[in-house]
Amino acid sequence: MNDPARWRVDGRAATELPVGDRGLAYGDGLFETMRVVAGRAPLWAWHMERLEEGCRRLQLPQPASAMLADEVSAAADGLDDAVVRITWTAGSGPRGYARQATVSGRLIVVASPVHHADPFMATHGVALFECSTRWSLQPRLAGIKHLNRLEQVLARAEWEDPSFIDGLMLDMDDRVISTTAASIGLVVDGVPMFPALHRCGVAGVGRRLAMASLPDAVEADIDRAMLASASEVFLASSVRGMLPVRAIGDRHYATGPVVRALQAAWTTAGMPPLRPAEQP
Known part of the structure; x- marks a missing residue:
């Protein structure tokens, strides 16, 4: 199981989500899973481009790249070689498929050490x-x-x-x-x-x-x-x-x-x- 200390939700260490999160309820969101080596994600730019395209297609707000970088760095701190998953959901909302008029988004970042393949x-x-x-x-x-x-x-x-x-x-x-x-x-x-x-x-x-x-x-x-x-x-x-x-x-x-x-x-x-x- 991942170390709970490396789970972050909306900029804070956390291990729980609101039950009304649309990513949980409807899969309304996107994710990126990346390798972070010595604090750096070598393929970062391409991950960000795919995330931006996904937001455009799903009509989600774009998360700020600097914010994402800060959260990835915080989650992976102290790991020489890590796998980090960024999840960006449409945030919380009422029951039903229709989104709220304003979608702020919810950011979930989880890091774990790499288990090297044979x-x-x-x-x-x-x-x-x-x-x-x-x-x-x-x-x-x-x-x-x-x-x-x-x-x-x-x-x-x-x-x-x-x-x-x-x-x-x-x-x-x-x-x-x-x-x-x-x-x-x-x-x-x-x-x-x-x-x-x-x-x-x-x-x-x-x-x-x-x-x-x-x-x-x-x-x-x-x-x-x-x-x-x-x-x-x-x-x-x-x-x-x-x-x-x-x-x-x-x-x-x-x-x-x-x-x-x-x-x-x-x-x-x-x-x-x-x-x-x-x-x-």
């Missing part, structure tokens, strides 16, 4: 479970990180085998979108590819770093056949970094030069280097 995964790759739960199609919410993550909750409940680090999720038309907790990319005929996200999905900040690091990368509708023919498959996360995928079901993939380049870009961006595995 370095064997970064070196030799991870296995993905194939989820039956699908992303529903909703272009108005596509790309932003809103608070309703029930599809991911249901997908994650589909497996208990610890050999699977995450689960592959497709949309209602069998297009590859993401995993439950990370962006996914692949290499087909030498071209790095990322799923198009104009119908559903989250435009991950780790994905943005990956795409910025690969000038020949493209976005496309990716079907099962393309996934099966890929020479590399990898995960991109602003918390876990860049991980090669070694298997999805009975399909196996090699760890290749693209994911190695992305792991180097991760370190160059200011993130902790991935430690080499000590076993073959």
